[in-house]
Amino acid sequence: MNSSGKDGRSGSVHEWINSLGVLCAVVLSLFALYRDQTQRASDEEREAMKVNVYWNGPAAAPTGVMVENQQSIRIVDVTVRLEVGGASVQRIRFDEVHSCTLDWFSFGDRHSQVRTDALVVLQFRDGSGQRWQLKPGSVLNKVSEKESRREDGDELVAAWGLKRETGPASGCG
Numbered sequence: 526m527n528s529s530g531k532d533g534r535s536g537s538v539h540e541w542i543n544s545l546g547v548l549c550a551v552v553l554s555l556f557a558l559y560r561d562q563t564q565r566a567s568d569e570e571r572e573a574m575k576v577n578v579y580w581n582g583p584a585a586a587p588t589g590v591m592v593e594n595q596q597s598i599r600i601v602d603v604t605v606r607l608e609v610g611g612a613s614v615q616r617i618r619f620d621e622v623h624s625c626t627l628d629w630f631s632f633g634d635r636h637s638q639v640r641t642d643a644l645v646v647l648q649f650r651d652g653s654g655q656r657w658q659l660k661p662g663s664v665l666n667k668v669s670e671k672e673s674r675r676e677d678g679d680e681l682v683a684a685w686g687l688k689r690e691t692g693p694a695s696g697c698g
Contacts, residue, residue, distance in 0.1 A: 579593065592622050656669065
């Protein structure tokens with residue numbers, strides 16, 4: 526007589542129970558992985574929201590543009606694009622903005638040549654290598670490298686000889 530029972534059904538029941546246990550472990554592991562990835566994405570987005578762009582002076586006649594980085598790490602590939610109809614007409618390259626700083630370019634006597642009818646779009650890459658785009662109304666999206674490295678529109682820093690200035694960011698400490 527076999528020890529698993531009269532006709533071997535007890536062994537099958539144990540196999541089914543073991544299989545069910547493995548299946549439950551896999552499902553719980555996948556759920557935990559999904560939850561961790563969702564949390565990480567949420568944390569990345571929350572950090573990216575600590576970067577902002579502002580006009581210096583009135584929006585109808587700005588005297589400059591500033592980028593504020595309240596993150597604890599620097600951001601790179603920083604560009605402010607002035608877009609009309611989805612195409613960049615002017616751009617201001619900041620390259621990098623260190624943590625807890627406010628960097629700006631003043632337009633000087635060229636402020637009347639700035640396209641104030643344009644949408645102000647900020648693009649940057651964070652410390653983890655993720656590329657972001659921020660549009661007015663705090664609309665933040667991840668963007669591809671191709672999108673973030675567009676070279677359309679006039680680059681104003683070199684063309685106008687703009688001088689960069691730096692100060693401390695608000696809300697850091």
